[in-house]
Amino acid sequence: MTNMIKNFIYCPRCKGLLKRIDGRLIDCPKCHFHFYLAPAQTTALIMENSKRQILLTKRKFAPKKNYWDLPGGFINFKETAEESLRREIKEELNITLKQLTYFGSYWSYYPYKKIRYQTLCLAFTSHYDGQKISVNDDVKDYRFFSYKQISLDKISFVDIKTALKDYLKRVSS
Known part of the structure; x- marks a missing residue:
């Protein structure tokens, strides 16, 4: 790489x-x-339902195929982080996000075609309002996990693992 x-x-x-x-x-x-040279910017969504479970998506393609991930993706040119995340959620899960709250930023690496790109992920939180989810785009499956069910060794990238760790630490204190 x-x-x-x-x-x-x-x-x-x-x-x-x-x-x-x-x-x-x-x-x-x-x-x-x-x-x-600057990192590629990405977004991720930590979305909880009323049972205090977090939505994770299963990756359909490499890198990290079949690993669990937070929904989100790369920010396009002339797109804000919020616009990007709303677009990605619509593409991946076919739902419309209403309120977003900024949570934090996290760095990682994204291996693609034998090149290791550095990324900067802007993570947001939102509450799941019950809209019907249908997976599209690069998502193979989705599931809501309780805090205890989340296994970080099955999570896709360093930035996503760190964001989830920080979130779980914050909600448990």
Whole structure:
């Protein structure tokens, strides 16, 4: 698995060799082009029902196929985190989110086509209002889990595990 920054060798402007500075800035000494490498932004939803169970979705595709995940996904250009999450929830579960509350941000890595992308996940909470869920898109299945039923070793990515840990810690205190 290759770290994403190692794929940038030549300047997109003048084709000169690039130089890496501090692991995040890529500089071209020839034409002074600067490229700031930033994580890909994602969203995740921690949604509880009236029985205090959390909705998890089972991933249909790699990476982490058949692992449990929080619903959400990548933020598109010119899209806010809230717009992205509402779109993703509609695509994945065919429900409409009303109220969202920001919960926290979490970093992780997303392996895709032999490249390891760093991600920054913006997690939100919401209450499930009973709308009929039908899985679509990249979701294989869904289930509501009690707090004790959630097994972190079966959760997809580091950011999702950490968000769930933080949430469970907060609701149990």
